[in-house]
Amino acid sequence: MPDMGTMLAHWAERAGPHSDGALLPPHHERCLGCGLDNPHGHHLQVHRRGDGVVADHVFDERHVGAPGVVHGGAVATVLDDLFGFLPYLVGTPAVTRQLTVDYLSPVLVGVSYRIEATVTSREDRKVFVAATVSDFDERTVATSSAVFITVDVEHFARHGGVSGGSPTPPVADDHRDTGREGEMGQQRG
Numbered sequence: 067m068p069d070m071g072t073m074l075a076h077w078a079e080r081a082g083p084h085s086d087g088a089l090l091p092p093h094h095e096r097c098l099g100c101g102l103d104n105p106h107g108h109h110l111q112v113h114r115r116g117d118g119v120v121a122d123h124v125f126d127e128r129h130v131g132a133p134g135v136v137h138g139g140a141v142a143t144v145l146d147d148l149f150g151f152l153p154y155l156v157g158t159p160a161v162t163r164q165l166t167v168d169y170l171s172p173v174l175v176g177v178s179y180r181i182e183a184t185v186t187s188r189e190d191r192k193v194f195v196a197a198t199v200s201d202f203d204e205r206t207v208a209t210s211s212a213v214f215i216t217v218d219v220e221h222f223a224r225h226g227g228v229s230g231g232s233p234t235p236p237v238a239d240d241h242r243d244t245g246r247e248g249e250m251g252q253q254r255g
């Protein structure tokens with residue numbers, strides 16, 4: 067199960083500083099994108115490269131859509147997760163608000179792809195990011211952009227903290243941070 071306490075306690079450590087080329091720590095052990103203890107996960111290995119992040123990744127049969135072709139949702143998952151490493155470099159937690167993927171060519175099962183992401187701009191709490199997925203002939207097969215919104219680290223405690231595979235039922239009108247701040251006495255990051 068996600069260890070929320072550890073995740074909160076270790077945010078600062080995970081956020082760095084990380085030297086250029088360093089392997090970045092996973093978001094947490096069960097993360098679908100990068101957690102090594104998630105049997106359904108992509109086990110993404112992400113390195114810092116300059117002001118961006120990079121991962122080489124091979125999708126496998128668990129990620130298939132059409133025969134031999136990676137499911138578009140799996141590609142989006144990996145892109146989203148890679149974007150989720152940029153907050154380590156930005157220095158403040160942030161979560162995906164919008165994710166766009168252009169699927170230029172089929173992404174193939176069993177083929178190694180290089181996925182690179184960087185921050186393109188920032189505006190208050192908004193962090194605009196972009197990524198490319200390229201094969202080893204340096205042919206771009208997908209591009210992506212996303213809007214991340216910075217949050218305080220307690221965002222994850224407010225909305226997460228699921229244990230034992232029995233998620234707390236969602237509250238229908240609780241899809242925004244707004245309105246809970248008074249109750250929790252927290253500032254958004």
Ligand SMILES: CCCCCCCC(=O)SCCNC(=O)CCNC(=O)[C@H](O)C(C)(C)COP(=O)(O)OP(=O)(O)OC[C@H]1O[C@@H](n2cnc3c(N)ncnc32)[C@H](O)[C@@H]1OP(=O)(O)O
Pocket residue numbers: 093146147148149150160161162163164190191192213215217241242243244254
């Ligand atoms: C530990 C990390 C793991 C990382 C894993 C990989 C990344 C992920 O998968 S994260 C999980 C998926 N994402 C989520 O669960 C987030 C769900 N959404 C939320 O919690 C909230 O909507 C949240 C926190 C993002 C923003 O809510 P809230 O704090 O109310 O912000 P809100 O006021 O709506 O928007 C903030 C600003 O962004 C702007 N904005 C919102 N959407 C967009 C958009 N699509 N484009 C441009 N700007 C936008 C708003 O206009 C607003 O601007 P301003 O401050 O200038 O008025």
